[in-house]
Amino acid sequence: MAPPSDFELMSSMMQKIIQLERKVKTQAVDIEHKARRIAVLEEKLNLLQEAKAKSTSNGNKDEELVKLCLELQNQVWEMEKFLNDYGMIWVGRYEEREQANSHLPGATNARRSFRMNYDLVLQNIQELNMVAGEGESHVTAVPGGAKLTQQSSIPLWLYKNGIVMFSGPFRSYQDPRTQEFIQDLVDGFFPSELQERFPNGVPFQVSDKRDEEFIVRQPGTVFPGRGQTIDGAGRHSVYSSEQTSSTAPKQSQIPGKKLSMEQFLRKLPETVVKEGKVISIRDSIKTHLLGFPDGGKSHSVTTVETSALQALRERETDSSLSAQDVATLRLKSEDGMETFIMRMYFTETIGDLRHYLDLKRGPGAALYDIISAFPQRCYSDDTQTLLSCGLTPNAALLLRPQASSHRQCGDTENNNRQLIVK
Numbered sequence: 001m002a003p004p005s006d007f008e009l010m011s012s013m014m015q016k017i018i019q020l021e022r023k024v025k026t027q028a029v030d031i032e033h034k035a036r037r038i039a040v041l042e043e044k045l046n047l048l049q050e051a052k053a054k055s056t057s058n059g060n061k062d063e064e065l066v067k068l069c070l071e072l073q074n075q076v077w078e079m080e081k082f083l084n085d086y087g088m089i090w091v092g093r094y095e096e097r098e099q100a101n102s103h104l105p106g107a108t109n110a111r112r113s114f115r116m117n118y119d120l121v122l123q124n125i126q127e128l129n130m131v132a133g134e135g136e137s138h139v140t141a142v143p144g145g146a147k148l149t150q151q152s153s154i155p156l157w158l159y160k161n162g163i164v165m166f167s168g169p170f171r172s173y174q175d176p177r178t179q180e181f182i183q184d185l186v187d188g189f190f191p192s193e194l195q196e197r198f199p200n201g202v203p204f205q206v207s208d209k210r211d212e213e214f215i216v217r218q219p220g221t222v223f224p225g226r227g228q229t230i231d232g233a234g235r236h237s238v239y240s241s242e243q244t245s246s247t248a249p250k251q252s253q254i255p256g257k258k259l260s261m262e263q264f265l266r267k268l269p270e271t272v273v274k275e276g277k278v279i280s281i282r283d284s285i286k287t288h289l290l291g292f293p294d295g296g297k298s299h300s301v302t303t304v305e306t307s308a309l310q311a312l313r314e315r316e317t318d319s320s321l322s323a324q325d326v327a328t329l330r331l332k333s334e335d336g337m338e339t340f341i342m343r344m345y346f347t348e349t350i351g352d353l354r355h356y357l358d359l360k361r362g363p364g365a366a367l368y369d370i371i372s373a374f375p376q377r378c379y380s381d382d383t384q385t386l387l388s389c390g391l392t393p394n395a396a397l398l399l400r401p402q403a404s405s406h407r408q409c410g411d412t413e414n415n416n417r418q419l420i421v422k
Contacts, residue, residue, distance in 0.1 A: 116173060118158060118210045121185045125204050128190055129153075132201035135272040135281050150284060153203040154194075159214040170214050261286070271373070277396055278373040283336070301339045304360045309343040327386050328394040331357070334368065334401055346392050351382030357399075367402035 083090060137148040157164040162172040163181070171178040177193070184191045190201050265282050272279045303309070308326045325346040332339050342356060350370065358365065370379045372395065379389055379397075386392055 116158075116182065116210075117186060118208065121158070121182065122206060122208065124185050124188045125156075125206055127188070128185075128201065129203040132190075132203045134203040135279050136274060137279070137284065148284075151202065153205040155207070156204045157207045157209055157214075159209050159212055161213050164214065170216050273374055300337070301341060302360065304340050304342045304356050306342055306344055306356050308345050308348075312343060325387075325392070327392045329353070329386075329391060329397060330395070331370070331397045331399055334366075334399050344386060346387040347385055349383055349385050350379050350389065353386075354382065368399045369402050371398050371400055372396070373398060 080090060133151060134153070135150070137150055139146050140149040154165060159170075162170055162175075163178060164170050171181075173179065173182070181191045181193060190198075194202070265286060268281050268285065270280070270282055272281050312326065326343050327346055329342040329344060330339060331342065340357065340360065342353070344353065344356075353370065371377065372379070391397075
């Protein structure tokens with residue numbers, strides 16, 4: 001067998017060198033990966049050692065704190081025992097007691113001053129009065145019939161140092177019940193202490209006296225019976241308990257200038273719109289206070305006979321009759337002393353309305369125009385139906401003399417035309 005040639009030897013040597021180079025590169029990559037892993041493990045080891053050292057130091061600190069606490073408790077016990085030997089106790093400083101009481105769960109600082117937000121209370125009371133139906137009239141049964149009455153309101157005085165509700169007594173803002181009462185109003189709720197008495201709410205008549213301080217006058221004790229005093233001249237002066245009590249101020253009276261009826265009425269709004277109806281507040285309250293407006297003629301309510309009213313009466317006796325759409329109209333006379341109640345069909349016209357009124361008022365009645373306050377409109381077209389005029393299912397109208405309201409009707413029609421053009 002012939003020996004390998006030089007070329008063959010060189011080829012085999014080159015192949016081995018290539019294999020060794022590949023192996024060297026692979027081992028270099030493995031060494032790099034292992035070096036990185038070693039660095040990560042060393043970092044984790046350092047963190048573990050640091051955490052272990054901290055836990056050891058914290059454990060030592062905890063032991064030191066426990067030991068210090070025991071020593072302080074022992075000192076406190078010895079001091080209390082020493083004070084007890086002399087009949088004394090340790091109460092601490094005033095600031096420490098106040099701070100300790102303020103951190104008690106559920107505790108309140110009674111010395112904290114109560115802050116009264118008058119503007120917010122007045123604003124919320126106005127909203128509550130609207131919800132409670134301020135200005136609304138209700139039918140109340142009276143002997144021989146019924147009448148419209150308004151719900152009475154609760155008088156409430158807001159002073160600088162407290163409140164007065166109803167006829168008293170005075171309630172200071174430092175009273176917890178008063179603070180709860182005011183807090184309910186601040187939160188926009190009806191006061192809880194009045195919910196049992198007024199479950200549906202009640203309006204408040206508020207008097208803002210935030211700049212005045214209520215002074216409670218305690219009446220002095222009066223000697224019962226008659227007493228005698230001797231003056232310097234030797235004369236006898238006789239006083240009785242009745243004379244003294246008559247001059248003493250009464251605690252139940254609210255100080256301040258009383259308002260006259262006219263001043264009280266001027267503070268009220270003239271009209272209030274409720275559910276599309278215009279309600280005259282001043283006239284209603286004046287009628288309630290005087291019994292009748294202007295101290296003269298009494299206000300009367302008259303039901304006008306109409307075909308719709310007769311049909312309703314027949315339907316009550318005969319159930320076979322079919323019901324039709326009927327509107328209820330309330331018309332107040334020119335002087336406001338008489339109100340006409342009319343039941344009419346939706347399809348009847350303004351001319352039919354005038355016909356019924358003329359029959360009721362008689363031939364000698366003055367000419368008039370029919371207007372509405374809200375929306376402001378004059379009903380001069382006798383061919384329009386109640387339905388087309390928007391007077392259904394009920395409406396409140398006013399009668400005005402034709403001479404004084406003719407210009408008003410013209411102005412109203414012109415305004416409506418301008419709105420249509422725009």
